Amino acid sequence: MSGMNPKMLGHIRVLDLSLFLSGPYGSQILGDMGAEVIKVEPGGGDMTRQLPPNFIAGDSAYFHSVNRNKKSIVINYKTSEGLDLLKKLAMQCDVLLENQKPGGLAEHGISYETISAVNPRIVYCSISGFGQDGPEHQRPAYDMVIQAVSGGMSLTGEPDGASVRAGIPLADLSAGMYAATSICAALESRNVTGHGRYIDISMLDCQIAMLTYQASYYLASGTVPGRQGKGHESIPSYRSFTARDGRDVVVCANTDRMWQSLCEAAGLHDLGAEPDLATRKGRYYHRDRIIAAFDKAFAEKDANDWVSALLAAGVPVGTVNTVGEALANPQVSWRNMILELTDDEGHHLRVAGNPIKLPHDGEQHHTFPPKLAQHTHEVMRGVLGLSEEAIQSLESRGVLRSQSKKETT
DSSP states (O other): OTTSOSSTTTTOEEEEOOOTTHHHHHHHHHHHTTOEEEEEEOTTOOGGGGOSSOEETTEEHHHHHTOOSEEEEEEOTTSHHHHHHHHHHHHTOSEEEEOSSTTTTGGGTOSHHHHHHHOTTOEEEEEESSOSSSTTTTOOOOHHHHHHHTSTGGGSSOTTSOOOOOSSOHHHHHHHHHHHHHHHHHHHHHHHHSOOOEEEEEHHHHHHHTTHHHHHHHHHHOOOOOOOTTSOSSOTTEEEEEOTTSOEEEEEOOSHHHHHHHHHHTTOHHHHHOGGGSSHHHHHHTHHHHHHHHHHHHTTSOHHHHHHHHHHTTOOEEEOOOHHHHHTOHHHHHTTOEEEEEOTTOOEEEEEOOOOOOGGGOSOOOOOOOOTTTTHHHHHHHTTOOOHHHHHHHHHTTSEEOOOTGGGO
């Protein structure tokens, strides 16, 4: 252990064949925890490299957001030589992560069965829209499709308005998080059994799981929940109210004590003294009257005044911030949730940070997202032991691609 990277996954190597968002987000989590992540890209690169509107060092801000701490190589595994190289790489890796259509990699000889045959310790994780089996498993999917089909989108929006997608790609991100979690569990299991395993992550499954209490409400009552708007179906004092200056203030008074404190801070003493409103059940059945009273009260003071008063009263509260306001929050800065990255050419990049904090491990180091094929030579030499002549020969035949001199400027 003396030479091991002190990071939690510093001894793990990941072969990342995923593209776009769900898989790259999951492999970035593993990379943030210290794993060596080798990103295998097609000749044209991950398509997100060219997503407008913002570009830094030739690649999009979108790509940069989920690809730090990785090495990029290009292998044409549709050729026999490329497939052989990929299998040899898999023999030197602990994890293979992919998010292509179900059976897509198997068509090229890269199924779990073929890879585990050469490396029985491999943890092979597939992310797809609808899973690897079932009547709709071949149905194409993107985040918004899954948000819609899962029912989650039907819950989002004002009750009298249209359903809208969540502002962040919940289906993609949750699949990436579940993938990273299950990979870590499978690696721990491997420590006991000596064998890897196959993991099937469905974006739809993840979103159904995240329905949590909304699914339980329906399964218990048969009543279909509707768009939730700015409130909580069960707790009328758990919602946002519009202040005098037009800003929305979120209040989460979800206990009896907080309810009393909220009424006192808002000057609604009579409301707080009503026996019918002393319990959660009572407040639930009188929620329309409660909401109307607080709508009126909040319109009498500015948002910052409400935040100060309610924090002093012990009531959880916050304004609805813009993304800019959120990223300027001193707490966000203190927690190092905006990473400053610099590449070898002096390009500077700022991205959302790693939420996994390891206070006793010292300062975390993160690398700039890779240029396309930036590490092909490094990986071929260092992992597979190929000579420079062999690499150049493979490049000349279109099996490998390395970063060109033009791409390095």
